[in-house]
Amino acid sequence: MGAERADTGEWGSSLSLDDQVCFALYAASRAVTAAYRPLLAELGLTYPQYLVLLVLWERGEVSVGELGAALRLDYGTLSPLLQRMAAAGLVERERQPADERSVLVRAGERGRALRRRAHRVPPAIGAATGLSPGEARRLRTELIAIADRLAGDRSP
Known part of the structure; x- marks a missing residue:
């Protein structure tokens, strides 16, 4: 029907x-x-962590805003995820000196190492x-x- x-x-x-x-x-x-x-x-990895790493492996360093737009996630959802990932060495976050509100994110050492296995x-x-x-x-x-x-x- x-x-x-x-x-x-x-x-x-x-x-x-x-x-x-x-x-x-x-x-x-x-x-x-x-x-x-x-x-x-x-x-x-969890599925959301994998998605974050996919963006970072593809684009390199991105702002939290760009990452949120790519994943269709708001800051309130993305921020705690990135905090946990940073604590695990999967990502690195860096505040921009010119604009303290802007945070750049890149794959951390552990996150970069996982790329080959993730293929x-x-x-x-x-x-x-x-x-x-x-x-x-x-x-x-x-x-x-x-x-x-x-x-x-x-x-x-």
């Missing part, structure tokens, strides 16, 4: 769990995060999902578009 509405472009007002896009996203998110858990446990995570997750690389790219594009629309970002 839900598939019929999707095919005709009608959302309807069904309160059936199986008809809810939000539940499908929620269930998929939980399943993917669970698939990451044992892989990241081998690295001694096996994406292929393992790809295999677990059963998606082809093309399917994964298309799904990622659709999910980002949904997130952008819900966040009010209408830019392409």
